[in-house]
Amino acid sequence: MATVPKANGVDSVQSTLGVDRRIAASAVEDCSPTLLILSAIRFLREGLAEVLARDGAFAIVGTAADLDEALEIARARRPQIILLDAVFPNGLAAARTLGEQNLQISIVALALAETEDDVIAWAEAGISGYVPRTAAMAELVGLLSDVVRGEQTCSTRVAAGLLRRISTASRTGSDTRLRAKGPALTAREEQVVRLICTGLSNKEISRRLNIGLATTKSHVHNLLAKLELERRGQVARWSREHAEVLRDQS
Numbered sequence: 001m002a003t004v005p006k007a008n009g010v011d012s013v014q015s016t017l018g019v020d021r022r023i024a025a026s027a028v029e030d031c032s033p034t035l036l037i038l039s040a041i042r043f044l045r046e047g048l049a050e051v052l053a054r055d056g057a058f059a060i061v062g063t064a065a066d067l068d069e070a071l072e073i074a075r076a077r078r079p080q081i082i083l084l085d086a087v088f089p090n091g092l093a094a095a096r097t098l099g100e101q102n103l104q105i106s107i108v109a110l111a112l113a114e115t116e117d118d119v120i121a122w123a124e125a126g127i128s129g130y131v132p133r134t135a136a137m138a139e140l141v142g143l144l145s146d147v148v149r150g151e152q153t154c155s156t157r158v159a160a161g162l163l164r165r166i167s168t169a170s171r172t173g174s175d176t177r178l179r180a181k182g183p184a185l186t187a188r189e190e191q192v193v194r195l196i197c198t199g200l201s202n203k204e205i206s207r208r209l210n211i212g213l214a215t216t217k218s219h220v221h222n223l224l225a226k227l228e229l230e231r232r233g234q235v236a237r238w239s240r241e242h243a244e245v246l247r248d249q250s
Contacts, residue, residue: 036082
């Protein structure tokens with residue numbers, strides 16, 4: 001009777017173990033929240049995908065460099081979370097577009113400046129949570145897991161700002177009027193609108209508000225997206241047509 005060499009038995013056991021590991025890995029992936037990363041910066045999205053995949057807490061369904069690619073992946077793979085880089089071009093508009101797809105996806109802003117104006121602006125754009133730009137890489141999984149559970153850690157200053165915004169809207173009833181007449185602007189966006197209307201350039205606005213030029217450009221881009229305008233020259237006309245909205249918010 002022929003005997004089976006011992007090496008074949010070892011190979012068989014190793015093959016079985018390999019299959020078991022793949023099944024176990026698949027099971028972990030199946031029960032992990034699924035996530036799509038959207039960033040125009042290649043090394044950032046690829047680096048994040050590698051770190052999160054290595055941790056195993058999230059299953060990465062794809063990375064996207066632009067909004068069209070993100071929408072295509074989101075419709076096909078239905079991730080539970082889209083991690084959207086806060087410096088993504090026209091990021092606020094992208095967040096709104098993603099939220100309007102009715103895909104039941106939580107949008108999380110990555111590396112968001114934790115200021116009252118920025119957090120409120122992104123919240124109004126439809127995000128479910130954010131990762132502050134001061135967060136360490138080691139904190140990322142925990143912060144994303146909090147969002148999955150419906151939780152969000154924020155600074156006391158931001159929490160106070162949100163309470164003030166809700167309280168003011170409740171007392172004045174302005175929230176309903178503002179939605180009917182135009183989008184609500186943050187205090188910083190109102191400042192930018194008024195300075196644009198005076199004819200100041202981005203560099204001059206930066207000096208006037210004592211903020212960086214890149215930050216000013218970001219405010220202008222996001223403002224145009226929120227107002228659904230194509231050029232800054234259209235801001236003056238919008239301001240005249242919505243003068244009452246600006247007075248109500250001041």
